[in-house]
Amino acid sequence: MNWTGFSKKSISERLDQLRTNQLLDQKSLNKLDQNEQLPLNIANQMAENVLGTLSLPFALAPDFLIDGHDYQVPFVTEEPSVTAAASFAAKIIRKSNGFKTTIHNRQxxxxxxxxxxxxxxxxxxxxxxxxxxxxxxxxxxxxxxxxxxxxxxxxxxxxxxxxxxxxxxxxxxxxxxxxxxxxxxxxxxxxxxxxxxxxxxxxxxxNYATESLVTAQCQIDLRFLSRDKTEAKKLAQKMELASQLAQADLYRASTHNKGIFNGIDAVVLATGNDWRAIEAAGHAYANQTGSYKGLSTWQYDKDASVLRGALTLPMPIATKGGSIGLNPTVQIAHEILGYPSAKELASIIVSVGLAQNFAALKALTSTGIQAGHMKLQAKSLALLAGAEEKEIDSVVSQLLKEKHMNLETATLILKSLKEKKN
CATH class of the missing domain: 3.30.70.420 (Hydroxymethylglutaryl-CoA reductase, class I/II, NAD/NADP-binding domain)
Incomplete structure (x- = not known):
């Protein structure tokens, strides 16, 4: 499967690619095409005092290679850049043989x-x-x-x-x-x-599920970090230092782990699982020594010229029960993944967490986290200002050049753009 340029495609083109790669049957494709939501009568049975349903973006992070198998991973998240960052990391790590996981137990x-x-x-x-x-x-x-x-x-x-x-x-x-x-x-x-x-x-x-531990590991050849050997070595060293900082400083550890859960929560939500239970277990595990620490570790192996990453987490995930069989989009998520077992799904989710962490640390220790965020923030502002699809790129382009990037500026840019057309 070639997923290059998937983010540039229209929604209908993305659905066509799912059809071509036989990831979904026609019935499921129709549900996505028609944006079928959780039926209100079912929602009313799932929780108390129901007034309606809340929709979030349902996306795809493609090209994860985990334990020798290819996965296109469904994400549900409202935060800009999360899916893009995971996809970016998956592509790089795939070139170095992907992720390897260990299921320590499932109880x-x-x-x-x-x-x-x-x-x-x-x-x-x-x-x-x-x-x-x-x-x-x-x-x-x-x-x-x-x-x-x-x-x-x-x-x-x-x-x-x-x-x-x-x-x-x-x-x-x-x-x-x-x-x-x-x-x-x-x-x-x-x-x-x-x-x-x-x-x-x-x-x-x-919820402290210490008998449901899963470890995901990867090793990345330095040539995939940068074409410049000196820059690649420096980046690997800085990512190792960033990992050490998350072990030493509580303030950094909190944000380090939040970044890991950006990806984990997205898949847990997409698959209809209890993200609160998963977060409770993960954050308790981060404090297992009595001192809250970063959950992942990165080490630069100079002799092998690789950067090694590892993440161990309690992952009491499910493929049956709860609301999994009730929500139509959740059912589609499991279909996209090939109906994995609970153990297989746990391996996928922990691998996603490690990928998300890799992308964050690479950005933080090189260009900075804001470089990617600002363009996506500009797009959000353009939409809030009322830009139509064909106007968004122009508004974003101009907004990024402005000293103050806010809704007021986006509104003025859009107004000017409309006046020029008229």
Missing amino acids: MIGQVALYDILDKNKAKQIILDKKQHLLALANDAYPSIVKRGGGARELNVTIKEDFLIIYLTVDTQEAMGANIVNTMMEAIAHPLEKLTGGQKLMAILS
Whole structure:
């Protein structure tokens, strides 16, 4: 597939390319062509107090090479430059054999917190002695996941201050698993009270999904950073330093990680998943040492003349359940990706996060982040000023030359342009 110039095409031409490359069937192409939205009657069942639906741009970041497979990745984002940056990074990293990922595990964790226990150490041992019985109770509470090959896998107990906390690890298969885990936790809560004589404070899923870790890695030949060897080496060194800064400085770490989630959230939204859960897990993981740090690392290997990047994140993503089967555009997103499994989708998303981070650091350590942003900001201002499609390029071109780039200036430029035509 040749995706060169995809961003320059019209929407109808982009849809034709999806058709030519057989990424979507005709029914799905028609839905995109007609801009079919989430039906209001379904939206009304998905949330409370519904008044309508909110649309966001549904885009494509093409040409990701991940674990030897090609992916055209759907993005949902309102932020200018995010999709362009990811596409730019994917193209460069593809030339150096793309991304390699490792799925460390794919399980969720639930917890029951008990209090008012006189002898916590004794209670802990009683629970551990009954581990198999408790696992069986958890599985009996959700037999359908057991039939699909999942279910409760492990049970651990820890003492933290006034609490005795029981952690249950559950294989949720293709679902994110909140309902599965919560059902299991509530099923074992009362038996745990009886075993320990304690009181249940709560029984619920934890979003700190440390048993759903995924690592994405890439290595980029320096010749793809710049044709100038000296400049390429300097850029690789600066990107390594930028990575170190995100480990050392909290203020930079926050923005560093926000850039990673620019891409991750875009794919999580497009695939109908809970971006709040994914962000909660990721930011908690960034603080795993007790000090919040950048989630990705970049190292310049002088001997091999490559820049190596790595990103590890909890990624409890789903391909079944929730609103995934209800939203027509979400269904199209999964179709574009080739209906990946939950593990495959997790690999795609973490790879996108690493790509987004690469693009941001390359820009920050070379031309600066504003160079790409300003043109897109100018386009947004032109649209807000009321420019029609055929007028946008002219307004943007003039706006970029102005000392003050704002809505007032864009409006004056558009007014002048219209007057000249008349």
